[in-house]
Amino acid sequence: MPRRADPQRIARKKDEIAVAAGRLFATNGFERTSVAQVAAAAGTSTASVFYYFSDKAALFRAVFERDLPTAEALVGRYADAEAPVPAILDMLSQLAEDAADPAASGMLVELLRRVDHDPELLAVVMRTAEVIREGLATLIARGIADGDIDAELEPAGTATWLQAVVDATYLNASPGHSPLPELRRTALGYLAPRWKEETKTP
Amino acid sequence: MPRRADPQRIARKKDEIAVAAGRLFATNGFERTSVAQVAAAAGTSTASVFYYFSDKAALFRAVFERDLPTAEALVGRYADAEAPVPAILDMLSQLAEDAADPAASGMLVELLRRVDHDPELLAVVMRTAEVIREGLATLIARGIADGDIDAELEPAGTATWLQAVVDATYLNASPGHSPLPELRRTALGYLAPRWKEETKTP
DNA sequence: GTCTATATTTAGATAGAC
C-alpha cells in the first residue's frame, strides 16, 4: 500500500496503532491483550506493529507519551492566575475530567501496575507528573502567601497528595456520577486555614 | 508426608499457599506470577497447588477472602463509639494502616485490575467493602445528628468517597512516610460543617 | 495428598517474500 515513503502517512499509522492499543489495554489489560488483537483493531498485521514499536512494552508507553504536552499546556494555563485557590480547584477538575470514562479508569490502574516493571515507562510518567506537581506547588505557595491556604502546609507534599486524590477520583468512578463535587470539597477542606481547635480531643 | 488425613495440617497448608501467592502477586502481578513460582515459594509442587485451588483465579481470590472477618471486627469495634468523628478518623487510619507497605499497595492495584475480569472476585470484595461502607455511613449519620458533620452530606455517598480517599493513601505510598496525617486532615476538612462562604466566588 | 512428567495452548517476536 505504500505510494512512497510518505512520512505523514506513516506517522498517522503509528498513531492509529497506539490509539487502538490504548483502547484494548484499558478494557482488557496489558497481558490479556495480544499484539494480534491490536493489529486486528488497527487493521494491520502483528509484523507491522513490531515494525513500528520495538516490543509490546514500547507500545504501551506510546499511549502515555502524548500526555506530557497536555500537562504542560494545563499548567501554563493557570500559571499566572490571580486567585490561586480557584486556579487549583480548576486544575484538579481538569485532571479529573476523564474520570467518568471507564476506559480512563482502567488505563490508570493498568499504568500503576506496569510502572513498577518498566523503568522507561516510569520515566515517561514521572516527567508528566512532575510538571503537574510543580504547577500545583507554585500555586499552593502563592495561596499561602495570600493567606488563603494554611501556612502549616508544605507545598510540594501537598501537591503530591492532591494528585493522589485525583487518582482516587478515577478509582471511585461510576458511570453517570461526576466526581467533581467531592473533589472540590476535599481540596477546599484540605487547604483551608484551620480554626482554633480541630475538634474536641478524642 | 501425610501422617493421616489431618484436617488441621491441610488447612494450614492451604493457607500457606495463599499467603505465598499473595506476596508474589503483590510484587510481580497476577499474570507475571506463575503457579510454579507460588508452588516453589510454598515449598510444594504445582499439582499440589491445583489440588487445593481449582484454578489460578481461585488462588487469587483466596487472598481476599480473609478480609471479610477483619472488616467486620473493625466495624464492630467502633459501632458504639460515643464520638462519631474521632471514631471515623480511627477507622480510616486502621484501613490505611498497611499503606506504607509497598506489597499492600501493589496488591490493591492488582485487585482493581482483576476485579473487572472475575465476577466471583468482585462478589468477594464487594461484600467486604459493603460492610465497611455501612459502618462508616452509620457513624456519619450520627455525626450529622450531633452537629459535628455537615448536614449537607449524604452518609452513604460520603462513606464511599472516604473509602476512595483511603485507596488514594495506598497509591501515594512511599516507604518511610506515613499517610495518616494527610488522611486525617482530608477527612476532617471534608466532613466539617461549612462556614458562611466557601471562598470568594471565582 | 503429593509428586514427576507432560499435554495443550497461546502469544511474543522474527524470517523472508513481495
Add this chain to the structure above:
DNA sequence: GTCTATCTAAATATAGAC
C-alpha cells in the same frame, strides 16, 4: 513497509504413579 508463515518459550492444567 507490509504481509504470511512460523519459531520458540512459557505457563496452565492434568495424568497417573506412589
